[in-house]
Amino acid sequence: MYPEPLQDLIDEFGRLPGIGPKNAARLAFHLLRAGRDDAEHLSTAIAEMKRRTTYCPVCCSVSADGATCAICLDDRRDTTLICVVQDPRDLTVVEKSGSFSGRYHVLHGAMNPLEGIGEADLRIRELLIRVDGGGVGEVILCLNPTVEGDVTGMHLSRLLVPRGVKVTKIASGVPVGGDLEYADELTLGRAIEGRRSLDA
Numbered sequence: 001m002y003p004e005p006l007q008d009l010i011d012e013f014g015r016l017p018g019i020g021p022k023n024a025a026r027l028a029f030h031l032l033r034a035g036r037d038d039a040e041h042l043s044t045a046i047a048e049m050k051r052r053t054t055y056c057p058v059c060c061s062v063s064a065d066g067a068t069c070a071i072c073l074d075d076r077r078d079t080t081l082i083c084v085v086q087d088p089r090d091l092t093v094v095e096k097s098g099s100f101s102g103r104y105h106v107l108h109g110a111m112n113p114l115e116g117i118g119e120a121d122l123r124i125r126e127l128l129i130r131v132d133g134g135g136v137g138e139v140i141l142c143l144n145p146t147v148e149g150d151v152t153g154m155h156l157s158r159l160l161v162p163r164g165v166k167v168t169k170i171a172s173g174v175p176v177g178g179d180l181e182y183a184d185e186l187t188l189g190r191a192i193e194g195r196r197s198l199d200a
């Protein structure tokens with residue numbers, strides 16, 4: 001209905017999560033009216049993000065150009081504590097809570113037998129390598145309070161406890177069935193402080 005280049009952009013926006021047809025058209029028309037520089041900055045940012053974003057070789061969180069991330073490089077942080085999260089966005093929420101000073105490990109998802117997502121699809125092997133490397137005293141499971149998060153937590157606990165590390169799980173207080181991403185910082189801070197052991 002619109003000229004092809006404009007309709008193509010509307011269609012691309014429409015494929016993004018949470019963007020319906022009306023919002024897709026609104027964004028496209030916004031860019032049509034915007035200056036050429038603004039539109040080019042956006043297209044460059046998308047291309048550079050795809051080209052340069054990599055995963056930290058230590059914690060598997062996002063980093064740039066193959067580098068180790070700033071948290072893994074920060075030697076003021078407690079290397080005996082690893083907080084396991086599903087998603088890099090969860091890491092950001094825990095960081096903002098200010099209640100954790102150890103390091104992280106990002107799984108990039110959770111186990112979901114119904115959808116065929118198993119251990120091999122997550123960064124679990126990388127976590128075990130870190131633990132087997134020694135020096136880790138406690139692994140804190142900071143996973144979504146969902147069935148998938150619980151299944152993943154139980155599986156990790158079965159793998160980690162025999163390796164002689166303490167495995168703890170954040171306290172309830174994070175809404176059940178919700179995404180950790182939406183927990184407020186205070187709630188999450190308390191949940192980390194109130195974590196309980198799974199190996200008792």
Ligand SMILES: [Zn+2]
Binds near residue numbers: 061068070071
């Ligand atoms: Zn890292």
